[in-house]
Amino acid sequence: MANFIKIKAADINVANQLSDILIGDVEAVYQGLANGNASADNFVVYAGGKSYLFEVTAKGKEWADLFISAVTANPGGIMSIVQNNTGVKITDLVVA
Numbered sequence: 460m461a462n463f464i465k466i467k468a469a470d471i472n473v474a475n476q477l478s479d480i481l482i483g484d485v486e487a488v489y490q491g492l493a494n495g496n497a498s499a500d501n502f503v504v505y506a507g508g509k510s511y512l513f514e515v516t517a518k519g520k521e522w523a524d525l526f527i528s529a530v531t532a533n534p535g536g537i538m539s540i541v542q543n544n545t546g547v548k549i550t551d552l553v554v555a
Contacts, residue, residue: 462483462484462536462537462538463481463482463483463537463538463539464481464482464483464485464504464526464529464530464538464539464540464541465479465480465481465482465538465539465540465541466479466480466482466540466541466543466549467479467540467541467543468480470541470543470548470549471548471549471552472548472549472550473549473550473551473552476552480552481538482504482506482507482511483506483507484506484507485504485505485506485530486505486506486507487504487505488502488503488504488505488523488526488527488530489502489503489505489523490502490519490520490522490523491503491519492512498519499517499519499520500514500515500516500517500519501513501514501515501519502515502519502520502522502523502526504526509554509555510554510555511552511553511554512551512552512553512554512555513549513551513552514549514550514551514552515545515547515548515549515550516547516548516550517545517547518545518546518547521545521547522541522543522545522547522549525541525542525543525544525545526541528541528542529541529542
């Protein structure tokens with residue numbers, strides 16, 4: 460498992476978020492919410508004791524799958540990049 464996952468700034472359309480996003484210690488990834496409140500437009504990443512709620516205009520499941528692929532693609536690696544092939548950008552991010 461990669462230690463850090465990066466989402467490129469080019470795949471993010473959130474006000475005042477101009478840089479790449481780097482997340483470490485990923486524990487779980489879900490489409491929708493872990494409590495079963497699934498949304499086609501959301502995916503959640505749990506990492507380092509925080510939750511990162513990403514909103515996209517569509518393709519929430521595809522984004523979650525891409526994130527999972529990035530987490531598992533590079534065993535023992537320092538960093539892996541989410542390769543967005545959905546054509547849909549992230550439109551909101553809430554960290555709790």
